[in-house]
Amino acid sequence: MSHFLTEEQELMRGVAREFAQQEIAPIAKQLDATHEFPWAWVKRCAELGFLGVSIPEEYGGVGADVLTEAIVIEEIARESGSLALIIDAHTSLGCMPLLHAGTEEQKQKYLIPAAKGEKLMSFGLTEPGAGSDAGGTKTTAVLDGDEWVINGSKCWITNIGAAETYIITASTDPGKGNKGITAFIVEKGTPGFEVGKPEVKMGLNNSLTGELFFKNCRIPKKNMIGELNKGFPVFLQGLDEGRIAISAMAVGMAQGALDRAVAYSKERVQFGKPISKFQAIAFYMADMAMKIELSRTLLYRVARMRDEGLPYTYEAAMLKLYSSEMCVEVCDKSLQIHGGIGYSNQIDIERFYRDAKLLTIGEGTSEVQKIVISGRLLA
Ligand SMILES: Cc1cc2nc3c(=O)[nH]c(=O)nc-3n(C[C@H](O)[C@H](O)[C@H](O)COP(=O)(O)OP(=O)(O)OC[C@H]3O[C@@H](n4cnc5c(N)ncnc54)[C@H](O)[C@@H]3O)c2cc1C
CATH class of the missing domain: 2.40.110.10 (Butyryl-CoA Dehydrogenase, subunit A, domain 2)
Known part of the structure; x- marks a missing residue:
């Protein structure tokens, strides 16, 4: 499905997908069990420019837009929610207040090493x-x-x-x-x-x-x-950007959960045929795909609004609310499609199920997003 992305955005998606599939996927499950901070992945993200995608080149970043950053986070989240969250906290939440409100001296001292990935x-x-x-x-x-x-x-x-x-x-x-x-x-x-x-x-x-x-x-x-005393608006602006990043995580993790459900449903045979042939299972996956695509479409639209300099607080709240709840639901359905093995740590889907829940809590709970949305409606 086309999202009318530029050549550069597609290129960056390709780089992120290749990194995720080749370097994250083979060890993500094993690393999750260790609870260790993934320094090797973070180092590779720095080399690939992922820790400063939307930071201007003069401050050590790649100089791409926020939509490109969302695409990178989406691709990484298909394999590791942990790494996607590390990047989100570093870029959208950590770097953005400095970029938007920092002095030139602060940008030189703190933003440049951050965007280059030398310091988190x-x-x-x-x-x-x-x-x-x-x-x-x-x-x-x-x-x-x-x-x-x-x-x-x-x-x-x-x-x-x-x-x-x-x-x-x-x-x-x-x-x-x-x-x-x-x-x-x-x-x-x-x-x-x-x-x-x-x-x-x-x-x-x-x-x-x-x-x-x-x-x-x-x-x-x-x-x-x-x-002085103007820190709150700086943080609210950071949270709006963070809501784009966390929604990118939601879209990526949900896609990862759907990919795994599709593959498993074609392999698992019951009553003499693959479970994908049962309409109940196929329809689950149709609903999952539809909801992911709706979230992705809204994600790219809100990121474009941010990149065009338009106000987007209201839309970012809707995006974050819808996509995070969607991700929890899709991971739940994927686990259901996997049956008993889905509930075990033999395969990966239980990790997605556990990881997804944070998305409805961090960077403003679902209830807080409803306060933002209804506040605008009723103003
Ligand atoms: C893994 C993880 C990573 C995090 N990372 C960061 C980080 O990097 N930086 C950072 O600053 N914070 C971070 N947080 C904190 C996160 O943003 C907060 O947990 C979140 O904002 C909710 O705050 P709380 O936990 O105090 O819940 P509370 O505010 O106590 O909310 C409890 C419940 O009450 C509801 N509630 C509260 N007020 C209202 C209201 N007015 N109307 C209706 N319902 C309401 C909430 O929606 C929720 O369901 C992180 C949290 C987690 C779990």
């Missing part, structure tokens, strides 16, 4: 008391001479430990809620900044997620991103 980024917004209500940030930053002093903690942060650079939010005017939040850059190894142990999650085992702690952590004054 992480994005810390969520706190124990501030999840969906991200404006409830309790971490504080107080200016003391030429330094900001940060105190507090973050939780459920992706790429912890592996990342060298952390973009975080802190309250700089505690009485003002969303209007008193500022974004900062904190380097790994800064005294007073500690990274917690990775959480044991139900899926996405090769991606590290956990807590960050700040205890009188002093960072230079110039590590503030954008304007």
